[in-house]
Amino acid sequence: MTTPQDIIRRDVLAMTSYPVPDATGYIKLDAMENPFPLPPVLAAHLGEHLAGVALNRYPAPRPEALIEKIKRVMGVPAGCDVLLGNGSDEIISMVSVACAKPGAKVLAPMPGFVMYQMSAKLANLDFIGVPLKSDFTLDTEAMLAAIAEHEPAVVYLAYPNNPTGTLYDDADMERIIAAANKSLVVIDEAYQPFAQQSWLPRADAFDNVVVMRTVSKLGLAGIRFPARPRRRARRPGRATARRTHETRAGCGPIAGRRSVPERRQLPAGAGA
Numbered sequence: 001m002t003t004p005q006d007i008i009r010r011d012v013l014a015m016t017s018y019p020v021p022d023a024t025g026y027i028k029l030d031a032m033e034n035p036f037p038l039p040p041v042l043a044a045h046l047g048e049h050l051a052g053v054a055l056n057r058y059p060a061p062r063p064e065a066l067i068e069k070i071k072r073v074m075g076v077p078a079g080c081d082v083l084l085g086n087g088s089d090e091i092i093s094m095v096s097v098a099c100a101k102p103g104a105k106v107l108a109p110m111p112g113f114v115m116y117q118m119s120a121k122l123a124n125l126d127f128i129g130v131p132l133k134s135d136f137t138l139d140t141e142a143m144l145a146a147i148a149e150h151e152p153a154v155v156y157l158a159y160p161n162n163p164t165g166t167l168y169d170d171a172d173m174e175r176i177i178a179a180a181n182k183s184l185v186v187i188d189e190a191y192q193p194f195a196q197q198s199w200l201p202r203a204d205a206f207d208n209v210v211v212m213r214t215v216s217k218l219g220l221a222g223i224r225f226p227a228r229p230r231r232r233a234r235r236p237g238r239a240t241a242r243r244t245h246e247t248r249a250g251c252g253p254i255a256g257r258r259s260v261p262e263r264r265q266l267p268a269g270a271g272a
């Protein structure tokens, strides 16, 4: 008889799950959540608001009012649009699936956030890890050499990096972004609330850069709500649309190569 194990890919069966140890009896710090609950007044207000939500309906295909608020509150540059997902994890997974052409690769400094590699593997992409220097700064020459050799579809730069907390040097990042002109460069600002700097104000200055944000680390991990602002289309092109889970929104294309208003887009390089 055929079992699920016969059907599931062997490399997926061999993968271990993302380890989340039981924190019962401990002060839980490992997931970088805010340890404090919402203030009672705010929790009550939220409860009242949620009572009025039409949970029997699918959410709006593109929640314009929410996107406008995100743009305002997060300071998204005028030339950028916003893609929403269920946690940055879902955005990372979408990026992997979208860029999973045969032979495509994902590149990131190591050590880095484990989901870049895990998501790449799940989507059948090769993962290239480039070790950081011993002081946890970028080994820029090694990154440039790896980009030239592998021509990755996606380059992740966590800013600040997890788990090292490093804010990479601007000039190093600029060299990598310029060299990765055939890649989607995802600047993952999950930990931006703990930093004084951000690439978001410059997100519209590059054709190949998206900046990923989340509210998880500033105290709202349960919401599963990241925002990934990126540059708007310069000219319309061919379209590919995809729907995931229940939080859906439109976004502009990478490097102005694809555009469909009102619908979620795959980045350039996505699909066959």
Ligand SMILES: Cc1ncc(COP(=O)(O)O)c(C=O)c1O
Residues within 6 Å of the ligand: 031, 032, 086, 087, 088, 089, 090, 113, 158, 161, 162, 188, 190, 191, 213, 214, 215, 216, 221, 224, 225, 226
């Ligand atoms: C660098 C980095 N990016 C993204 C995430 C995932 O964030 P989210 O809770 O929005 O899925 C994490 C979570 O630890 C992280 O460390």
